[in-house]
Amino acid sequence: TTEQQQRFHEICSNLVKSRRRIVGWWKRLFALKEEKPKMYFMTMLCSLAVVAWIGQQVHNLFLTYLIVSFLLLFPGLNQHGIITKYVGMAKREVNKLLKHKEKKNE
Numbered sequence: 001t002t003e004q005q006q007r008f009h010e011i012c013s014n015l016v017k018s019r020r021r022i023v024g025w026w027k028r029l030f031a032l033k034e035e036k037p038k039m040y041f042m043t044m045l046c047s048l049a050v051v052a053w054i055g056q057q058v059h060n061l062f063l064t065y066l067i068v069s070f071l072l073l074f075p076g077l078n079q080h081g082i083i084t085k086y087v088g089m090a091k092r093e094v095n096k097l098l099k100h101k102e103k104k105n106e
Contacts (some may be wrong), residue, residue, distance in 0.1 A: 034041040055063065077083050 029040070032043070058066075074083070
C-alpha cells in the first residue's frame with residue numbers, strides 16, 4: 001500500500017542518513033589524525049580510558065544489557081527528538097568552549 005511504501009522509503013532514508021553520519025564522523029576522525037595528530041592521540045587516549053574505566057566499574061553482562069537496551073530504544077528516542085535535543089546542546093557547549101579558547105589565543 002501507499003502507507004507501507006512511504007514507511008519503507010522513510011526507513012531507507014533514515015538508514016542512508018545514518019550511514020552518511022557514520023562516514024562523516026569517520027572522515028573527520030581521519031582528517032583530525034592528519035591535521036592534528038597530537039589532538040587525535042589525546043582524543044583517542046581519553047576516549048579509550050573512559051571506555052576502560054566504564055568497563056572496569058560495570059559488570060560486563062550489565063554493560064551489555066545497557067548497550068543493547070540503548071540501541072533498541074534509540075529509534076524511539078530519535079523519533080521523539082530527544083537525541084537531537086541533547087546532541088544540539090552538546091554541540092553548543094563545545095562551540096562555546098572552542099570560541100572561548102580562540103578568544104584566549106588572540
